[in-house]
Amino acid sequence: MNLQLALDRMSIPEAVAMAERVSPYIDWIEAGTSLIKEFGMAGIHALKTAFPEKVIVADMKTFDNAKYEFELCYQAGADVATVMGAAPPVTVGTCMETAERFGKEVMIDLLHTTEAQRTALLQHRKAIFCLHVGKDEQEYSGGRLQTPGFAGFEGERRIAAAGGITLETLPGLLGIGPSVLIVGSAITGAADPERAARELRRAVDQVKEVKRS
Numbered sequence: 001m002n003l004q005l006a007l008d009r010m011s012i013p014e015a016v017a018m019a020e021r022v023s024p025y026i027d028w029i030e031a032g033t034s035l036i037k038e039f040g041m042a043g044i045h046a047l048k049t050a051f052p053e054k055v056i057v058a059d060m061k062t063f064d065n066a067k068y069e070f071e072l073c074y075q076a077g078a079d080v081a082t083v084m085g086a087a088p089p090v091t092v093g094t095c096m097e098t099a100e101r102f103g104k105e106v107m108i109d110l111l112h113t114t115e116a117q118r119t120a121l122l123q124h125r126k127a128i129f130c131l132h133v134g135k136d137e138q139e140y141s142g143g144r145l146q147t148p149g150f151a152g153f154e155g156e157r158r159i160a161a162a163g164g165i166t167l168e169t170l171p172g173l174l175g176i177g178p179s180v181l182i183v184g185s186a187i188t189g190a191a192d193p194e195r196a197a198r199e200l201r202r203a204v205d206q207v208k209e210v211k212r213s
């Protein structure tokens, strides 16, 4: 299981500094949507330059203009870029084609998708499917990550999980067998980010141990 650090609501130097502090404990680094909206492709480029060995995820949340936006991300150094699963099917398909052309990856964000949309998205076998409870749902309507209704994404599909994940909520998510666990504020907003990241790493590694034994 890969631990992905989401970097949101900070400047580019702050994002690079935060990633440096916790880098031994994380696998993937996300240029968060807010970082990209505020600073554009420069955030992605800075993270790839500082961490060439890490997988850099551009959380673009693309909804339209797929070819242009995904080319920008991959050219800036992203290894993975995100598209909303609720976007028109042609948009998601174009993201998949662009990724194929660049030898890169796509993460499909299932935030606010219907069951019919999720079923249709299953055709994108190479994608990573992200179960996601958005910030607004967390903060204003007490949303929590739930697994029912996502049948069909198990097995050979790679799954990511995101949305207010903490050390305490992590055990409840293990049943879905995520290959990517996305954590932002539980690390970046912690009084001691190194400690928070170290503890999450330990929890993730324990899951690996249990699976092996």
Ligand SMILES: O=C(CO)[C@H](O)[C@H](O)COP(=O)(O)O
Binding pocket: 006, 007, 008, 030, 032, 033, 059, 133, 134, 135, 162, 163, 164, 165, 182, 183, 184, 185, 186
């Ligand atoms: O995509 C996002 C917000 O839309 C965040 O990157 C994701 O939710 C992880 O951050 P946090 O752990 O703080 O929720």
